[in-house]
Amino acid sequence: MSIPVVDFGECSLSKKDVSGEQLQNLSKEMKTAFTEVGFVFLKNTGIVQEEVDRVMDISKKFFLQTDEEKKPFTRKTFPNNLNHGWVSLETERLNPSRPGDLKEAFNTASLHPDIKWPSAEAVKSFQEIQTSFFHRCKELSLRVLRVMAHSLGLDPEVFLGAHRLIGTDGNGTTLRSLYYPPGSEGLQVRRRSGEFIGAPSIPGAVLVNIADLMQCWTSDQFVSVRHRVLLPPAGDSSTRQSLAFFVQPDDEALITCIDGSNKYPPVTAGAYLIERFNDSYGRS
Numbered sequence: 001m002s003i004p005v006v007d008f009g010e011c012s013l014s015k016k017d018v019s020g021e022q023l024q025n026l027s028k029e030m031k032t033a034f035t036e037v038g039f040v041f042l043k044n045t046g047i048v049q050e051e052v053d054r055v056m057d058i059s060k061k062f063f064l065q066t067d068e069e070k071k072p073f074t075r076k077t078f079p080n081n082l083n084h085g086w087v088s089l090e091t092e093r094l095n096p097s098r099p100g101d102l103k104e105a106f107n108t109a110s111l112h113p114d115i116k117w118p119s120a121e122a123v124k125s126f127q128e129i130q131t132s133f134f135h136r137c138k139e140l141s142l143r144v145l146r147v148m149a150h151s152l153g154l155d156p157e158v159f160l161g162a163h164r165l166i167g168t169d170g171n172g173t174t175l176r177s178l179y180y181p182p183g184s185e186g187l188q189v190r191r192r193s194g195e196f197i198g199a200p201s202i203p204g205a206v207l208v209n210i211a212d213l214m215q216c217w218t219s220d221q222f223v224s225v226r227h228r229v230l231l232p233p234a235g236d237s238s239t240r241q242s243l244a245f246f247v248q249p250d251d252e253a254l255i256t257c258i259d260g261s262n263k264y265p266p267v268t269a270g271a272y273l274i275e276r277f278n279d280s281y282g283r284s
C-alpha cells in the first residue's frame with residue numbers, strides 16, 4: 001500500500017478558472033486520500049520540477065556557507081516575524097522525547113520589506129527565488145483548500161475565508177527549505193494500521209499532508225498521521241534536501257469543528273501555532 005497519486009490537472013495553476021463540475025472526480029479522489037491516508041501526491045499542479053530545482057539550488061548554496069555567514073539570519077532575530085530565518089542543526093526537536101533533529105532549515109515566513117535577506121555573492125538571488133516560490137505555493141494551496149471543502153460537501157469559502165492573509169505577518173504560513181546531513185533516508189509516513197511506508201519523491205509532484213490542525217477542523221474526517229525522516233545508515237555521504245510549505249490559517253482565524261461539534265475546543269490559528277513552536281523549540 002503506498003501513498004495515493006492524484007492528477008490535479010483540472011485545477012492546475014496553468015488553468016485560469018476551475019468549474020464546479022470539473023471538481024467532481026478530483027474531489028472524490030482527494031477525499032479518499034485524506035480520510036484514509038492523510039497524505040496525497042498531486043501531479044500536474046502547474047508547479048514544475050525546474051522551479052523546485054531552482055529553490056533547492058539556492059537553498060543548498062545558503063546552507064553550504066559557514067555558520068558565521070548564516071548567523072545574521074537566525075530565526076527569532078527578526079522582530080516582525082519570530083519564525084522567519086535560519087534554524088541551525090539540532091535546534092528543533094519535532095519529537096520532544098528525542099534529541100535535537102539532524103537538520104538545518106531556512107524559514108521564509110515573512111515577506112515584509114524590513115526583512116534583511118542573505119546577499120552574499122553565492123546567494124544573490126535568494127530573496128527573489130524564495131519569494132516567488134512562496135507565491136506559487138500559496139496559489140496552489142488555495143486551490144487545494146477549495147477542493148478540500150468541495151470534497152466534504154462544504155461551502156468553498158469555509159477554509160479559504162480563513163486564509164486571506166498568507167504572505168503577510170498576520171498569517172504564519174512558511175516556506176521551509178530543509179537540509180539534512182549525509183545519509184538521511186527519505187520520508188516515511190505511518191499508515192493507520194501502524195506500519196511506516198516510504199514516500200519516495202515523484203519528480204514534478206507535490207506531496208500534501210493534512211496535518212494536525214486540519215484534522216481538528218474537520219472533526220477527524222481528514223486524518224493527520226505521523227511521519228519521519230530516518231537517521232542515516234553509517235557510511236552514507238550524500239546530503240538530503242526537501243522543501244515544505246506549511247500552510248497556516250490567519251492568526252486571528254478561529255478554528256472550530258466544521259461539523260458544529262465540540263470534539264476539539266475552538267482555537268485561534270495563531271495561538272495554536274505558538275503552542276506547537278513551544279513544543280518543538282522549547283518554551284521561551
Ligand SMILES: O=C(O)CCC(=O)C(=O)O
Pocket residue numbers: 178186187227229241242244
Ligand atoms: O524532509 C521531509 O521530507 C519532511 C519534512 C517534514 O515533514 C517537516 O519538516 O515537518
Ligand SMILES: [Fe+2]
Pocket residue numbers: 227
Ligand atoms: Fe512534517
